[in-house]
Amino acid sequence: TINRPELKRLLDYCKEHKDVNVVLIHKIDRLARNLIDYATIKAILKQKGIRLISVTEPFDDNPVGRLLENIIASVSEWYSANLGEEIKKACFAKIMKGEWPQRPPLGYKSIKGENKRTIHVPDKEMAPLVKEAFELFATGNYSLKTLSKEMYERGLKTKYGRPFSPESMKRLLKRKFYIGKLIWHGRGYNGRHKPIIEKELFYQVQEVLKRRSKDSGENGKYKFLLREIAYCKSCGQKLTAEIHPRGRYYLCLNYKRKCKEPYYPSLFP
16 A cells, blocks of 8 residues: 555655655556556655656656556556455355365464365364353353453463453354354355354353343443444444543444454544
């Protein structure tokens, strides 16, 4: 993207130093992968009287050369978009085979199988802890916060070595991957990996979560007008309501993976 740190440094340097005459790039697709970004970068340099030259794609500075340059930039944009579609197809093909194309959740590790394909197997250290978390929460004696604290003391931590937040613990407890199911774009598929949670225990936990959710609604300690009805405008995921010292806000449940939407401040007390 145009927001790459090193690219920003380059453009800032060109703006600050008047003795720059030329910016050399290896290929156009190494600079930008869409026409808008490419045109923006070139316009910034042109305002400073700086020529942009591709070492492997020499274009004459005339109408024909500029036409060829734009064609190459368009091809780069097409290549990037087409590559994204091919990756989606490859991921979906793996899903249909019961294989998870991404990093597995906590409790599993990735290894190479007999045919050198990546498979996900239970982690001998973390899988028992994940199961303990389900078993403890199923008793109904733990809140998400107290469960996170208890499991942290037992060794269940985030990849950064920290305790799970209540919302992160809730997402872990709702992950159907643990019972052998793959959820891809809202649809469920049977996975080939070994489950580490029995279905009966998993759905028992879901009932406890459902009861807790109702308890924290209209009659709960904190009231949010848009609880359970607000969705992210970008990815469509449900928004969660949280309270922090800096105020109340809504946050997309998908923010740690793909969605980059900012916090939505709560407008209601």
